[in-house]
Structures are given as structure tokens and as C-alpha cells.
Amino acid sequence: MLERWFDLRAKGTTVGTEILAGVTTFMVMAYIIFVNPAILNFSGIKELQGLGPGFAPTLAATCLVAGAMTMLMGLASNYPFAVASGMGLNAVVAFQLIVGMKLPWSAAMGVIFLEGVIITILVLTGFREAVMDAIPLSLKRAIGVGIGLFILFIGLFSGGLVKPGPPGVPVTLGDLKSLPVLVTLIGLFLTVALMALRVKGALLIGILLTTLVAIVVNAASGYTAFTLPGVAVVPSRILAWPDFSTFGRGLDVSIFWRAGAMAAALTIFSIMLADFFDTMGTVIGIAGEAGWLDEKGKLPRLNRILLVDSLAAAFGGFSSASSATTYIESAAGVSEGGRSGLTSVVTGLLFFLALFFSPVAGVVPPQATAAALIVVGYLMCSIVKDIPFKDFEEGFPALMTLVVMPFTYSITNGIGAGFVTYAFIKLIRGKAHELHGMMVTAAVAFVIYFALPWLRMVFGF
Numbered sequence: 001m002l003e004r005w006f007d008l009r010a011k012g013t014t015v016g017t018e019i020l021a022g023v024t025t026f027m028v029m030a031y032i033i034f035v036n037p038a039i040l041n042f043s044g045i046k047e048l049q050g051l052g053p054g055f056a057p058t059l060a061a062t063c064l065v066a067g068a069m070t071m072l073m074g075l076a077s078n079y080p081f082a083v084a085s086g087m088g089l090n091a092v093v094a095f096q097l098i099v100g101m102k103l104p105w106s107a108a109m110g111v112i113f114l115e116g117v118i119i120t121i122l123v124l125t126g127f128r129e130a131v132m133d134a135i136p137l138s139l140k141r142a143i144g145v146g147i148g149l150f151i152l153f154i155g156l157f158s159g160g161l162v163k164p165g166p167p168g169v170p171v172t173l174g175d176l177k178s179l180p181v182l183v184t185l186i187g188l189f190l191t192v193a194l195m196a197l198r199v200k201g202a203l204l205i206g207i208l209l210t211t212l213v214a215i216v217v218n219a220a221s222g223y224t225a226f227t228l229p230g231v232a233v234v235p236s237r238i239l240a241w242p243d244f245s246t247f248g249r250g251l252d253v254s255i256f257w258r259a260g261a262m263a264a265a266l267t268i269f270s271i272m273l274a275d276f277f278d279t280m281g282t283v284i285g286i287a288g289e290a291g292w293l294d295e296k297g298k299l300p301r302l303n304r305i306l307l308v309d310s311l312a313a314a315f316g317g318f319s320s321a322s323s324a325t326t327y328i329e330s331a332a333g334v335s336e337g338g339r340s341g342l343t344s345v346v347t348g349l350l351f352f353l354a355l356f357f358s359p360v361a362g363v364v365p366p367q368a369t370a371a372a373l374i375v376v377g378y379l380m381c382s383i384v385k386d387i388p389f390k391d392f393e394e395g396f397p398a399l400m401t402l403v404v405m406p407f408t409y410s411i412t413n414g415i416g417a418g419f420v421t422y423a424f425i426k427l428i429r430g431k432a433h434e435l436h437g438m439m440v441t442a443a444v445a446f447v448i449y450f451a452l453p454w455l456r457m458v459f460g461f
Contacts, residue, residue: 006078006340011341018080021338022346024204025082028369028376029329029347030361033354034228036062036085039094040105040322051098052176053105053246053320058357060242061321064451067351069312069324074344077304080333081286083312086278086325088410092271093322101259105320109250111264112323115272116314122276123306132280132306132440137297138387139418142398145384145406146414147285147328152377153406159184159370179225183214183232184367191371203336203372210368226365235359242355246320262459266452271323273449274412279309279326281411282411286331289380290339328411331376393429397422416446 002008002015013266037059041052052058066084073081089112097108122128135143156162160181161223165172174181187210194202214232218225226232255264283306287299294300309326333343354361384402389395403413423443426435448455 002342006342010342012338013337015342017337018340018342019193019346020201020204021080021333021336023225023350024201024207024336024372025080025327025330025333025338025343025347026350027204027207028332028372029082029327030350030354030364031366031369032066032084033059033062033358033361034085035334036090036322039090042094047101051105052094053109053249054243056243057246059358060244060323061153061246061319063242063351063355063358064244064247064325065319065321066356067348067355069308069315069345069348070351071348072311073305073308073326074348076308076341077301078341079287079292079301079305080330080338080340080343081283081305082330082333082344083309083324083326084327084351085316086275086327089271089274089325090322092122092274097255097267101255101263103255103258104252106252107222107254107258109317109322110252110319111255111268111271112317113250113314114253114317115268115275116310116312116317116323117277117411118268118272119313120307120310123303123310126303126446128276128280128310129303131438131442132284132302133298134436134442135280135284135297136394136422136439138391138394138398139401139422140288140293141295141383141387142401142418143281143411143415144288145381145387146402147281147331147411148377148380149287149402149406150377150409150411150414151328151331151380153409155370155373155377158366158373160367161185161188161370162297164218172314179217179221180214180367183210183217183225183365184370184445186210186213187368188371188374191375195375201336202306203247203332205369207364207368210371211364214365214368215363228365230359230362231365233363235363237359237402239356240358247442250317250319250320263457266455270449270452273445274332274410275313275323276323277412277415278319279306281405281415282326282328282330283353285328285380288333288383289331290334301321329373329376331380332372335376335379380414393422393431412449420446420450 037055040058041055042048062085069083073083084353093108097103160174162171163174190209191206287293312324387398401414401418402422404417419442
């Protein structure tokens with residue numbers, strides 16, 4: 001049945017490989033189960049306590065949305081993409097909408113619900129797919145490399161191998177004498193050794209072994225090495241019953257009379273644009289690495305991926321879990337051999353189990369997944385050789401795309417930098433006729449996006 005539904009043999013994969021890939025994807029993104037509630041409820045910031053929807057309900061909503069939408073992604077598209085509440089977007093909800101605009105958390109979720117509905121309409125009209133198809137092949141490759149560098153940087157930072165530097169030094173070497181960084185280094189060398197020996201399931205085995213090392217190190221330190229509750233600690237309980245009390249509260253659209261129509265429109269536009277292009281970058285980057293793009297750089301069944309992703313954004317707002325989006329960590333499962341939607345179904349089932357077994361999922365520290373992200377980043381950077389850097393028109397926008405992503409910690413910013421510079425160079429050289437209409441539309445949208453701070457200052461919101 002699985003062979004027929006997911007066409008495994010034609011994709012060169014097996015049920016065992018898909019299960020392994022699904023578990024790997026879940027392991028590298030399970031952090032969202034606890035990080036999303038922490039961000040949306042301002043954990044550790046006493047003066048902001050009570051402004052969020054509550055830790056337990058947000059955790060339940062996060063697992064529910066990730067489980068349901070990841071399984072839907074696998075069943076509808078037959079690609080191994082996972083979906084969960086987006087990092088970055090959840091911080092926008094917390095600090096821009098709730099704190100900055102002083103919206104109730106339900107109204108902030110209502111903004112996410114609305115932008116998800118708008119993106120869904122753009123998918124149904126074919127606009128979103130048309131924009132993706134209009135991107136030049138050089139920029140598509142640059143997006144893939146940029147995401148690889150972004151994933152690699154996430155791994156370095158989450159593992160503590162790099163940290164913010166002193167004034168004048170944005171990033172510097174991490175504290176190599178700290179126990180968490182030691183765990184990261186052990187995990188990195190374990191994973192690299194497994195990859196070098198071509199061990200099947202190297203990334204997952206590396207995560208599990210590093211988690212065991214972290215538990216031992218944490219116990220030896222008197223449980224002071226890792227500061228997050230539950231991390232690298234054998235749980236005292238296994239079951240936790242979900243709290244769905246905030247489900248459906250995201251239908252609050254009161255931002256229009258709380259902040260005004262203009263402020264509401266620009267806010268929804270900025271979040272929508274970030275959501276729109278984050279997914280675009282993720283899908284193009286992973287598909288390019290996996291070899292799923294055709295000779296024209298197009299991805300078969302792309303509209304199904306985009307539709308599920310758009311519905312996930314709306315469902316995330318509706319469920320009070322913030323906007324859900326396609327995860328770049330899906331690349332870890334692809335690197336382990338995941339080639340079909342069965343990988344996503346396995347990942348989704350594990351998120352559903354996490355609704356009841358969240359204490360177990362919380363044992364894995366970020367240091368245990370850091371090595372997997374670093375290795376996946378390396379694998380995704382391999383297509384950099386195919387970018388025509390000698391051609392200024394193609395090479396410079398590509399460079400802007402792949403460096404701005406990790407340096408600004410944003411896929412959207414990287415894509416925007418590439419689009420704007422690509423269109424600008426074409427215009428300067430008198431080649432405007434070579435620009436696809438959708439590329440022009442996207443470049444103009446990004447100019448507005450980057451000008452939003454000025455617009456907010458001018459209009460006073």
C-alpha cells in the first residue's frame with residue numbers, strides 16, 4: 001500500500017529509508033515544540049509575562065499544527081517537506097504585534113490568519129507559482145546555496161561554536177571551555193566520522209549519541225551545564241496531556257480598528273511577504289539539492305506544496321501557534337535519503353505523539369542537532385559551482401542572495417536583495433525587456449518591504 005501511494009520504487013527509496021528520514025527531520029526540528037511557546041509567551045522576561053496565550057496551550061497548538069500540516073504535505077504533494085511554526089515569524093508576532101503594536105495575543109494571531117488566507121488566494125489564482133517559475137536559474141541556485149549557509153550558521157550558533165562578539169565584532173568564536181560547546185564538538189566529530197564512513201542514518205545516529213553524551217555531561221555537572229528545563233535530562237514523567245484552550249482564538253481581526261486600516265494593511269503585507277518568500281527559498285533550495293528540478297528549473301506538483309504551506313499559515317494563526325511554514329530543516333531528512341511524502345507522514349506522526357510525550361521530545365538539546373545542521377548546510381552548498389559568477393548580471397545578484405541570508409538571519413532578506421539587484425542591473429544595462437513581469441512585480445514588492453521602516457516613520461505607526 002505504501003509503495004503504491006508514495007511511488008517509492010520509482011523514487012529510488014524504501015519504507016525503511018523514509019522512516020529513518022522522517023525521524024531525522026523530526027529530531028532536528030523538535031526544538032520548535034518548546035521554543036515556539038517560549039517566544040510567544042516571553043519566557044524569562046518578567047515584565048511581559050501574561051501577554052501571551054500561555055505556555056501549555058501554545059505547546060499543544062504547535063504540535064497539532066506541525067503534525068496535521070506535515071502529514072497533509074506528505075499526502076498531498078508526495079515530497080518530504082515538514083511544516084511547523086516559523087522561527088522569526090513567531091518573534092514578529094511576539095515583539096512587533098503584541099509588544100510593539102500593543103495588540104492582544106488573539107488579535108496578533110488574527111493577523112497571521114489573515115495573511116495565510118491572502119497567500120492561499122494567491123496560490124489558488126496561480127500567482128505564487130508563477131513568481132517561483134519566473135526566477136532565473138542562477139538565483140534559484142543561489143537561494144539553495146544561501147539556505148545551505150543559513151542552515152550551517154544556525155548549527156554553529158545553536159551549538160555555541162560561534163557567538164555574538166564584542167562591539168565592532170558581530171560574530172566570534174564560542175566559549176570552547178563551556179560544557180555545552182564541548183558536547184557540540186563531540187557531536188560534530190561523531191557525525192563527521194559517521195558520514196565519512198558512509199554509515200546509513202549517520203545524522204540520526206549522531207543526534208542520538210550526542211544526546212546521550214549531553215545527558216551524561218549534564219548529570220556529571222550537577223545538572224547545571226544545560227539551562228533549559230528538561231533538556232539533557234531523563235524525564236521524571238513521560239505523558240503530558242494537551243491543552244487546546246486557545247484553539248480557534250486566532251479569528252480575532254480587531255487589528256483594523258485597534259491600529260487603523262493603513263497600519264493593519266502594511267503589517268499584514270510585511271508578514272505575508274516574509275512568509276511568501278521564506279517558503280519559496282526553502283522549496284527551491286531543497287529541491288535543487290535533491291535533483292527534483294527539471295531542465296527549466298521548475299518543480300513538478302509545486303502548486304500542491306504551496307497550497308498546503310499557505311493553508312498551514314492560516315491554520316497556525318487560527319490555532320494560536322503563529323504562522324506555520326515549510327521548514328528548512330526538512331533538508332536533514334532529504335540528506336538521509338527521504339524522497340517521498342512518507343517521510344513527512346512519519347515526521348507528522350511524531351509531532352502528534354509529542355502532544356502526549358512532550359517530556360521525552362524535550363530531552364534533545366540544540367547541541368545534539370547542531371552537527372546535523374552543519375553537515376546538511378555543507379551538502380546544500382555543493383551547487384555553488386553551477387552559479388555563473390563571471391557574468392556580473394547573474395553572479396552579483398546571486399552573491400547578494402547567498403550572503404545576505406545567513407548574515408541577516410532571514411531567507412526573505414536574501415531573496416529580496418537578489419531580486420532587487422538583479423532587476424536594477426538589468427535596468428541599468430538597458431535590458432528591461434529581459435525581465436519577466438513577475439520578477440518586476442516581486443522586485444517592486446521588495447522595494448516596498450525594505451522601505452517599510454521609512455513608511456512607518458513617515459506615517460507615525
